[in-house]
Amino acid sequence: MKQILTSFALALLTLQACKQNSTEGSASTENAMDIKVSGETETQTKLNPPMVPAPIGDRAAKKVIVHLESTEEEGVLADGVTYKFWTFNSTVPGSFIRVRVGDEVELHLKNASNSVMPHNIDLHAVNGPGGGAEATNVAPGKTAIFNFKALNPGLYVYHCAAAPVPLHIANGMYGLILVEPAGGLPKVDREYYIMQGEFYTKGKTDEKGLQEFDQDKGVDENPTYVVFNGKKNALMGDKMLEAKVGETVRIFVGNGGPNLASSFHVIGEIFDRVYMEGGSKINENVQTTLIPAGGAAIVEFKVEVPGEYVIVDHSIFRAFNKGAIGKLKVTGEENQKVFHKVQ
């Protein structure tokens, strides 16, 4: 009898939990719509990738102003190789935008006065026409402003969606926007921002000089470069990501595309947690996570032993030949229990 009662109670509890879960899930955007903003308006600070603005934590929803400037400028794609990038805030990927659910974002998109092209922004975090693209299609020298309320928590891609869209993305116009859930994300020791992207050049990989865009390679989905953060070796040498033994690391990973999906992997580490596709579902103990073009994921792991951990797209020719490779350098005490060479 007692057993029956216990299992009944358990079943009831489970049912309750299920119910709660499902209502939470489906009602979240509606609730978010009703979240009032309060306090002072904040202007988002610009940081260059792989850095991200400080966590939001449990602050109340507020109005946040974000400034982005679209630019067209020559930059380094690989050693001795230059390319005419199109950017948001002069970096590939563009500045990381960090808000919370319920925030009202006022986005100012300025198109640099010396731009040749019109540009705009489509944020996948936006519920509304074109993700803001139509509202922001802006001629050189002009500024467009639009407002949106962040309704869905998650990590989202933004990109330029001016015609021809593939060209604007292929030239580097993408970035990530994080919408934190109410109460914020769990605390970690380090946060980094990595975004994969492809470049299509007339010349072969590593051919020196200023490289022109190659439309045929783009259409064939045959990139000359597949890189993290806009250039080959952006996360190598003195630009390696860093952490200390025992720390937890969170990486916001995006894939700007335009064509390839990324098989994101850190050699010698297992992701303790992955926010799959940048959404709310968490997977655990993951070796490689798939990030579609125009998608994102949040990966978290604790580093246990020192060493240089290689970050790759595990479509491995890309990593070692076309540039999709970076490193995380972990310093600190060895831990023989976790790892040691015997002979």
Next chain:
Amino acid sequence: MQVFLKTILFLGGFFLIFQSCGEAAEPISTVFASPEKEAKINPTVKMVVIKGGEYQPFYGEDSSLVEVKDFLLDERPVTNAEYLDFVKKNPQWKRSKAKAIFADETYLQNWQDDETLPKGADPDAAVTFVSWFAAKAYAESAGKRLPTIDEWEYVAMADEESANGRDKPEYSSKLINLYNEKDRQTRKTKLSEPNYWGVYNMFDLVWEWTDDFNSIMTTSDTRSGTFDDKGLFCAAAATTSTDALNYASYMRYAFRASLKANFTVANLGFRCARDLKTTSK
């Protein structure tokens, strides 16, 4: 049928505007009526006869051909020197006088003052930082008009050898890389090769105003591939454009879509056109 409906809606729109004019005549009439009659100018630019024909527009929901009638087109964009002459004879178009509704705050912003060209500017370079209203006024004072998108694009199909070079693989790729080059607007006109028609500088110096630059922004609101501006921002463009790989054309249409009639931009100029008087009959 759809075209008919659109026309009705369009005309209806104007009817409404006129209606409201009746009630609040002043502000609207100042917006829509030409403020002052332009004084005549006589630019010496050669006009080239463009033999009309049917052409396939780059952008549209069906693949019907559009007829372009014979017309005359300036062989090159309007230059700094010509525009200076225009503002001298039409002081209402001086930088300090132009009204904000007709030209925004960057109108002729690179000029040193009302009647002095930008520092170091070549008088024979294309004039820029001019609004659509200003370009239209200039054309009228020269006894001309702005070309339509169809006229402009019809001429833009030509390369140096043929009236239609669009099918050649290098046509688009050459333009994409050319368009990507900055500060081309400061160069003298007519230094590059003329095209098949004898027209210069269609691509290599400035973007150009057309009379109906914003006509692709007038219709519906879905991404379903209908004939509207949104098609340019997303996948719909690939299904509605008649040549999805002609990236250079996308760029021009996207540029036009980003404009308002009072906008003035560093690399946007114009050239004029005129109807050809038919001598037949």
